[in-house]
Amino acid sequence: MSAPLGRTAGRTAPWHQSNWDLRAAGNFVFGGAGTGLVVFAAIGYVFGAAYVMPALIGLALVGAGLLCVWAEIGRPLRAMNVYRHAKTSWMTREAMVAPFLFASGLAAVWTGYQALVWAVAVLALVYLSCQAQMIKASRGIPAWRNPRIVPLIMLTGLCEGASLAILVAAATADHAYLKWLEAFLLALVLARGLAWYAYRSGLQHEGAPTRALAALSRIELPFAMLGNWTPLVLLFIALASSSVNVIFWLGVISALAAFGSGWLFKVVLITRAAYNQGFALPRLPVRGTGSGGPAAKPGWH
């Protein structure tokens, strides 16, 4: 299907989108980690861990993500117009969930009422899924529109949340629940690793711009190996151990790796792998006499 890219082809091959930069990535980075942390704050609460600190940090991260978006848009004073299209726009839906998330989150922190804590966790999951669907709905970017991006984004957010929950628990000497959180993180990094390979094989199978695939290949080592499979092994060792020190330090190291790699992945996805569709012709036109030429799809795998 693809033909070699000629030297004069110019911008017919996919080029990187220039509309969403680090500020847009910030929404997914902070929003994913924040909602994940809110979810794990609720889970920790069930086991008797402190709720206020992780929940507040989670909400602050979500707020930071929204501030990033606000800084990105061309007409920030019109930001409220974002609420006008709930019928089909995932960006509107994300924005609609946000006030409920903050209001119920603050109420849960204030009252400690368990039903409210769970309601906040559900809203956080909804917010996270809006973010994942938002990326998938971007039909102009092949690396984003693949349906397998949805579980990957959601699992990445949850991994970051579990990691942050471990770090918060470690920092606040709330060590009694570390093992539970580490068990959750182990399951999540395993699922995220599988989702990563499913996503990449989906892109290979369905086709994607060569440079987008290359950008994703470049994070195989830091994201998949160091950020995913290494923590998996470390967490396994930590969970098998009865040493408090081993559980603590391996948990912290794993959390830092899983958390940092999640952020790296999202930054790369938005600012490095977001090559657009480019232009393609299923047939080249007949010129004078003779027949038309074969298809031309420069820059595609």
Added chain:
Amino acid sequence: MTRWAMAVDLRRCNGCQTCTTACRQANATPPGVQWRQVLDMETGEFPEVRRAFVPVGCMHCGDPPCEHVCPTTATKQRADGLVTIDYDICIGCGYCAVACPYQARHIVHRNTFAFGDDRPMESELARMDPERISVATKCTFCKDRIDAGREKGLTPGVDPEATPACVNSCITDAYVFGDRDDRNSKLSKLLEETTHFRMHEELGADPGIYYIWDRKATGTGADQ
């Protein structure tokens, strides 16, 4: 129903860029922003090299991804199929731009001028539109001409006054504009008589620009 659409005969286009210039003149787009551009696609290896000139722009899709994702309803689809942007509502989030598979949307964040920011021409100053700064813009199929022309009883695609500027300007008559749903329109008849495709049709957006690459299949060329 009416569905305004366009056909581009790739056999005729010679890449002169007159349509690009006409569009820029008609719509006063800033430097670097071309709502209608002509790609120069060269493929193959010597001696089997092929070249095609391919006009592209907003496809005014029947199922526009940009309209679905727009959080503000600034992007809308009219009953006649034209996809429009309300500059007063758009927040410039760029979501439509990443949703468009045809790279048809542009957002500029400041005024620029052809001969430098400190040397605007009088014509540029006169036609500068602050409403178009930091919001999404794109080809409108010259909807103002279509609407004004129809009010006068003119037929878009037939009467130049009601026809998009790029179509009027084409020196090789490569463009044909008209109502896809009217079986008697010049566009519909041409599509009947030729072999054509739409770009990225597999993405399911129902684009409104048809590319003609051969005459109707007769056993040579078109059916290969």
